[in-house]
Amino acid sequence: MKPEVIVLGAGSAGLQAARNILERTNLDILVIEEHARIGYPEHCTGLISLNGVKNALRVPLQNLAVNYIHGAYIYSPSGIRLLVARTEPVAVVINRPLYEYMLYKLVADRVKFVLGVKASLANGKVYFRDTTLKPSFIVDARGLQSLTSRRPEARKHVIPALQFDMSARLEEYKYVHVFLGDQFSKGFFAWAVPLDDNRVRIGLASKGNVLLRLKTLANRLEKITNGIIKPTSRLRVLGGAVYTGGLADQVSGTVYYVGDSAGQTKPTTGGGLVYHSYASLYLAEALAKNSQAHYDYSIRRLLGREIKRQLLLRRLLDGMNDKELNELFLVLKRINGEELVSKYGDMDVQTSLLRKLGMELMKREPLFYLRAIPLLFNLLVAQF
Numbered sequence: 001m002k003p004e005v006i007v008l009g010a011g012s013a014g015l016q017a018a019r020n021i022l023e024r025t026n027l028d029i030l031v032i033e034e035h036a037r038i039g040y041p042e043h044c045t046g047l048i049s050l051n052g053v054k055n056a057l058r059v060p061l062q063n064l065a066v067n068y069i070h071g072a073y074i075y076s077p078s079g080i081r082l083l084v085a086r087t088e089p090v091a092v093v094i095n096r097p098l099y100e101y102m103l104y105k106l107v108a109d110r111v112k113f114v115l116g117v118k119a120s121l122a123n124g125k126v127y128f129r130d131t132t133l134k135p136s137f138i139v140d141a142r143g144l145q146s147l148t149s150r151r152p153e154a155r156k157h158v159i160p161a162l163q164f165d166m167s168a169r170l171e172e173y174k175y176v177h178v179f180l181g182d183q184f185s186k187g188f189f190a191w192a193v194p195l196d197d198n199r200v201r202i203g204l205a206s207k208g209n210v211l212l213r214l215k216t217l218a219n220r221l222e223k224i225t226n227g228i229i230k231p232t233s234r235l236r237v238l239g240g241a242v243y244t245g246g247l248a249d250q251v252s253g254t255v256y257y258v259g260d261s262a263g264q265t266k267p268t269t270g271g272g273l274v275y276h277s278y279a280s281l282y283l284a285e286a287l288a289k290n291s292q293a294h295y296d297y298s299i300r301r302l303l304g305r306e307i308k309r310q311l312l313l314r315r316l317l318d319g320m321n322d323k324e325l326n327e328l329f330l331v332l333k334r335i336n337g338e339e340l341v342s343k344y345g346d347m348d349v350q351t352s353l354l355r356k357l358g359m360e361l362m363k364r365e366p367l368f369y370l371r372a373i374p375l376l377f378n379l380l381v382a383q384f
């Protein structure tokens with residue numbers, strides 16, 4: 001066995017990378033995954049934009065789609081609610097383990113898999129069981145574990161997350177619910193994502209006690225959502241961690257990083273599937289050209305600016321206390337923010353909307369706008 005490419009990790013990023021390399025090159029590929037079963041353990045909410053599914057994930061949604069989503073209710077700490085809504089669905093909740101299994105089946109007859117085996121990596125060599133291999137290319141898709149072992153400073157941007165799947169009575173199940181404020185999360189937010197009219201996935205990521213916070217959310221969900229969601233019992237618990245710290249190194253020698261391992265997630269929401277599926281397309285191109293520079297350049301051109309802006313937004317939100325968040329919601333209501341976000345909001349290119357909101361704020365709430373300028377300036381200075 002002498003593969004030319006070794007992919008470490010058969011999560012979404014590793015499998016998309018294997019698939020794209022297979023489609024664009026004639027290289028022999030070996031994938032090594034530490035868990036015995038593809039798709040497990042499960043940790044993700046599985047919410048993806050429909051644009052992202054079409055252009056990046058490139059998988060058919062029959063069998064995979066659990067629920068189609070038309071928008072979101074966003075709640076301030078005191079319960080002021082913004083509704084972002086479209087008539088057509090904009091996103092889908094997918095069955096994440098099935099998605100990974102589908103990717104696996106797409107490549108399994110032409111890619112060799114070693115499952116249930118942990119691999120390590122040093123000096124361009126891969127070690128697993130009693131084997132050492134030195135392939136032409138290594139794709140490191142081992143997730144956050146790889147990122148934090150290379151860059152210990154990234155740990156402060158890794159936020160523990162917890163989810164409950166709950167049976168529930170839902171009056172309406174085409175909108176996700178997002179909750180801001182200290183009681184549910186420090187450094188992130190909480191969510192309730194309907195799976196159908198009688199199941200909901202509630203979750204949060206937070207610094208501090210996630211279990212206690214999530215139990216509080218479950219207990220208060222009916223009241224906060226004005227009776228839209230009445231949870232009845234807990235079906236299962238999913239654990240994990242989201243990363244909000246921005247892009248890391250993308251290449252090093254013959255090693256290409258992809259997915260959470262490369263920091264390819266949204267600092268605002270922690271979502272990674274769309275970004276790393278796009279990234280794996282460029283990864284395959286770079287391997288075909290044997291050009292690390294092509295990968296690094298393409299990722300920074302594709303994701304760099306958006307991720308930097310999202311980092312700024314993340315810091316802005318983290319810097320606001322509950323009172324300031326409530327005030328922001330009131331201002332957004334006054335300037336018809338709901339309409340603007342509904343019209344121009346994009347789950348994957350989130351910050352294109354900020355300019356429009358900023359202009360509207362300047363026009364209609366100049367005092368609030370002026371107060372925000374020093375805050376933005378401080379954040380910019382802190383970033384560079």
Ligand SMILES: Cc1cc2nc3c(=O)[nH]c(=O)nc-3n(C[C@H](O)[C@H](O)[C@H](O)COP(=O)(O)OP(=O)(O)OC[C@H]3O[C@@H](n4cnc5c(N)ncnc54)[C@H](O)[C@@H]3O)c2cc1C
Binds near residue numbers: 033043265
């Ligand atoms: C609670 C939660 C909700 C989320 N919701 C969403 C969402 O709705 N939408 C979205 O887009 N993103 C979401 N994300 C983020 C998304 O799940 C991640 O960005 C994505 O899983 C990253 O994929 P990956 O393949 O890079 O890493 P992983 O999914 O972590 O996969 C890494 C793989 O590498 C394997 N591995 C690790 N070490 C080794 C080793 N030494 N040897 C061999 N194999 C190894 C692991 O077993 C695993 O299979 C969520 C994350 C969390 C925690």
